[in-house]
Structures are given as C-alpha cells and as structure tokens.
Amino acid sequence: MRQPAKTFQDLIVWQKAHQFVLLVYQFTGQFPKSEIYGLVSQFRRAAISIAANIAEGFKKKGAADKVRFLNIAQGSLEECRYYLILSKDLDYGDTSGLMLQIEEVSRLLTSYANSILNSDS
Numbered sequence: 001m002r003q004p005a006k007t008f009q010d011l012i013v014w015q016k017a018h019q020f021v022l023l024v025y026q027f028t029g030q031f032p033k034s035e036i037y038g039l040v041s042q043f044r045r046a047a048i049s050i051a052a053n054i055a056e057g058f059k060k061k062g063a064a065d066k067v068r069f070l071n072i073a074q075g076s077l078e079e080c081r082y083y084l085i086l087s088k089d090l091d092y093g094d095t096s097g098l099m100l101q102i103e104e105v106s107r108l109l110t111s112y113a114n115s116i117l118n119s120d121s
Contacts, residue, residue, distance in 0.1 A: 013105065016104055021047045023101060024043055024047040027093060032092075039083065051073075070109060071113070074106070077109065
C-alpha cells in the first residue's frame with residue numbers, strides 16, 4: 001500500500017505538472033521574439049498555474065476546498081491545450097510530446113480530484 005503524500009512534491013500529478021512547466025519553458029524559449037509578451041507569457045503563466053494550484057490545494061483542509069483548486073488547475077490545463085494547438089498552427093514547433101504530457105497530467109488530475117471527492121476523510 002502506498003504511503004500518503006507528506007508534501008505536494010510527493011504527488012505524482014504535481015511531479016508531472018512540474019515537468020510539463022519545464023518543457024513549456026524549453027518549447028517557448030524558441031518562439032519568435034515578437035511573442036515574448038504575448039503567447040510565451042500567457043503559455044508559461046497557464047502552465048505554472050497547473051502545478052501551483054495543485055500545490056496550493058494540497059494544504060487545504062476540506063475536500064471541497066481542495067477540489068476547487070484542482071478544478072482551477074484543470075482550467076489552466078485546458079488553456080495550455082489551446083496554446084499547444086495555436087503553437088502548432090503557427091508552426092512554432094512540434095507539439096506532439098507536449099500533447100502527450102498534458103494528456104497524462106489531465107488524467108492524473110482527474111483521478112486525484114475524484115479520489116478526494118470519493119474519500120471519507
């Protein structure tokens with residue numbers, strides 16, 4: 001049986017979300033300079049928001065409060081999904097790896113939220 005997470009850093013979903021942030025930074029670092037205050041800034045902010053809201057929700061006491069932050073993270077994830085579509089359509093690079101990564105984070109985030117909602121604690 002798995003030990004309960006002691007910190008948000010123990011959560012696999014947070015680890016995967018953090019990895020996604022790092023990959024987004026690498027990917028957007030090669031965008032045109034004209035995008036620095038546009039798509040680059042928006043994309044990075046949304047990616048950070050996924051991991052940050054998972055971390056913030058971890059310390060909340062009630063299930064409803066925890067899940068609210070996870071839902072905010074899910075919204076940011078969908079925002080990033082759109083930025084990946086836009087980046088591909090603008091020919092800013094290959095987004096296939098990031099799409100796989102975001103799908104994994106999405107599945108883990110949904111499972112984590114559901115486990116909190118369905119727990120007795």
